[in-house]
Amino acid sequence: MTTVERTFQGVPAAAGVAIAPWVGLEPPALEPVAPQPSTDRDIDADVERIRDAIAAAVRDLEALAADVVADGHSTEAGIFRAQVEMARDPALLDGARGELQRGADPVRAVVAAAAAIAEVLAGLGDPLLAARATDVRDVGERIARRLAGLSDAPTLAGPAIVVADDLTPSLTASLPRDRVLGIVLAGSSPTAHAAILSRAYGIPAVVGAAEAVRAIRSSAAGTLLAVDGETGEIVIDPEATERARFEQARAAVDERRERDRQAASEPAVTIDGVDVTLSANIGSPAEAESAVQLGARGVGLFRTEFLFLERDRPPSEEEQLAAYASVVAAFRGHPVTIRLLDVGGDKPIPYLPIPREDNPFLGVRALRLAETQPDVFLTQLRACYRAAADGPVKVMAPMVADTSDVAVLLDLATRARAQAVEAGHPVGHVQLGVMLEIPAAILTLPSYAPDIGFASIGTNDLLQYTLAVDRGNPALERYRDPLHPALLSLIRTAVVAADAAGMELSVCGEMAGDPIGALALVGLGVRVLSMSPANLAAVRRGIRASSAEVIRDHALAALGDDGPAAVRGRFA
Numbered sequence: 321m322t323t324v325e326r327t328f329q330g331v332p333a334a335a336g337v338a339i340a341p342w343v344g345l346e347p348p349a350l351e352p353v354a355p356q357p358s359t360d361r362d363i364d365a366d367v368e369r370i371r372d373a374i375a376a377a378v379r380d381l382e383a384l385a386a387d388v389v390a391d392g393h394s395t396e397a398g399i400f401r402a403q404v405e406m407a408r409d410p411a412l413l414d415g416a417r418g419e420l421q422r423g424a425d426p427v428r429a430v431v432a433a434a435a436a437i438a439e440v441l442a443g444l445g446d447p448l449l450a451a452r453a454t455d456v457r458d459v460g461e462r463i464a465r466r467l468a469g470l471s472d473a474p475t476l477a478g479p480a481i482v483v484a485d486d487l488t489p490s491l492t493a494s495l496p497r498d499r500v501l502g503i504v505l506a507g508s509s510p511t512a513h514a515a516i517l518s519r520a521y522g523i524p525a526v527v528g529a530a531e532a533v534r535a536i537r538s539s540a541a542g543t544l545l546a547v548d549g550e551t552g553e554i555v556i557d558p559e560a561t562e563r564a565r566f567e568q569a570r571a572a573v574d575e576r577r578e579r580d581r582q583a584a585s586e587p588a589v590t591i592d593g594v595d596v597t598l599s600a601n602i603g604s605p606a607e608a609e610s611a612v613q614l615g616a617r618g619v620g621l622f623r624t625e626f627l628f629l630e631r632d633r634p635p636s637e638e639e640q641l642a643a644y645a646s647v648v649a650a651f652r653g654h655p656v657t658i659r660l661l662d663v664g665g666d667k668p669i670p671y672l673p674i675p676r677e678d679n680p681f682l683g684v685r686a687l688r689l690a691e692t693q694p695d696v697f698l699t700q701l702r703a704c705y706r707a708a709a710d711g712p713v714k715v716m717a718p719m720v721a722d723t724s725d726v727a728v729l730l731d732l733a734t735r736a737r738a739q740a741v742e743a744g745h746p747v748g749h750v751q752l753g754v755m756l757e758i759p760a761a762i763l764t765l766p767s768y769a770p771d772i773g774f775a776s777i778g779t780n781d782l783l784q785y786t787l788a789v790d791r792g793n794p795a796l797e798r799y800r801d802p803l804h805p806a807l808l809s810l811i812r813t814a815v816v817a818a819d820a821a822g823m824e825l826s827v828c829g830e831m832a833g834d835p836i837g838a839l840a841l842v843g844l845g846v847r848v849l850s851m852s853p854a855n856l857a858a859v860r861r862g863i864r865a866s867s868a869e870v871i872r873d874h875a876l877a878a879l880g881d882d883g884p885a886a887v888r889g890r891f892a
Contacts, residue, residue: 434460620850843875
């Protein structure tokens with residue numbers, strides 16, 4: 321086997337280095353149960369069997385959540401609490417009933433119904449939501465295994481690197497962690513729950529490595545693998561020099577982790593004394609605790625779509641309150657910024673009648689839905705006000721373009737708070753703000769800044785709308801660098817307007833998690849940055865090693881540069 325055939329590149333999903341034999345881990349095939357002609361079957365009896373299997377699966381998932389909590393990962397247990405709700409979702413049972421009526425046996429009916437729901441999620445074009453499709457399939461297969469009398473508990477004979485097409489969340493959590501040294505998956509993504517759990521348990525993982533998995537499977541079982549979960553590198557049957565290189569990388573990762581843990585409590589202060597607040601972007605309560613441990617001083621962006629998109633009816637006020645309150649509790653007095661529901665024609669929801677649009681990114685989405693769907697936002701805001709009774713909560717509205725949109729937010733908030741008080745619920749103070757992701761919102765900021773408490777720049781969409789770049793079109797990759805001088809100019813405009821109004825301005829787009837992008841933002845005058853928790857340590861190190869005066873000069877000079885490459889060169 322040549323060097324080229326032994327070395328592969330996947331997508332980094334969980335940092336760490338592992339060197340161990342590989343073992344394949346795929347669930348046993350589900351076989352149909354008692355197939356019969358549909359005319360000879362009692363559909364109602366099959367439905368009752370499925371109901372019983374669902375109830376058993378719910379008990380299993382609740383027990384799994386309790387085990388994860390006992391392991392010290394209380395927020396990650398939320399993954400399985402969410403799966404409990406997926407199992408109880410009437411859409412799953414209704415879909416299975418339909419499959420039964422078309423002649424499927426109970427096992428295949430449940431798998432097919434879950435697959436149909438998962439297919440909708442996978443087709444939404446959002447990596448985070450597409451990753452949740454695996455969770456739905458996981459729930460369906462768990463129920464089906466109950467029907468088929470199969471065990472869910474995986475076994476490993478000894479320490480190994482697990483190789484599979486994909487791993488469901490429950491299978492990942494059930495793996496014997498004293499024996500799983502690493503994970504390599506042909507599919508999946510860094511936002512999938514299998515990756516989240518791998519990071520929580522400190523298991524190095526590489527995903528999106530289909531070519532590597534094919535080659536591994538063609539090698540002898542038990543062949544040694546070397547895996548770097550930070551770079552995505554995979555080497556089959558590494559030579560002595562390669563093993564030594566991976567061992568050095570493992571030592572470096574361990575050293576950096578320890579250094580990051582020790583530095584997590586250190587402030588992000590430049591060498592000339594400018595303090596920058598670093599907070600976290602999270603997509604579910606399961607991500608809160610790790611963000612706290614990595615030193616996040618609050619949540620700058622709590623994406624709430626996970627509550628709305630995996631069901632056939634809207635989440636109740638109590639469900640939302642539980643999710644928001646758990647994050648507020650995890651951050652122990654640091655502010656939690658909750659983004660109101662951000663969906664539109666590109667993210668269809670069965671219970672929200674959103675007409676299909678030719679260009680949904682420029683259509684009726686996010687706060688613009690309030691005109692026809694105000695109750696969705698009123699319920700969400702009531703839950704936010706109630707969560708604020710236990711700690712500081714901020715709420716921001718996406719897709720705001722001007723003063724009229726701000727007026728909609730303020731009216732909804734006033735009504736929601738009054739409704740919560742009238743219902744006898746304790747409420748707290750909620751600071752209201754907006755996302756600046758449309759150029760018009762920045763250009764008109766002085767007109768509405770006195771009416772709100774803060775604003776946060778979403779650089780991902782702001783770049784899309786500024787440069788007319790579809791975020792999902794790979795042919796436009798050269799336009800996708802947020803250090804484009806046009807974007808920097810808009811950010812600087814927002815900083816000046818916010819300073820004049822005495823209003824807090826933050827950045828919650830991916831630019832804030834890029835160490836060079838973060839320095840440019842600080843140089844432009846931004847003092848609050850929110851990012852993926854994994855990026856906190858690197859951004860903190862960069863800020864602590866920099867002079868605010870120097871990077872300010874670089875950032876202001878960059879406004880006149882001809883492209884992102886020139887801007888990056890100033891901060892290199």
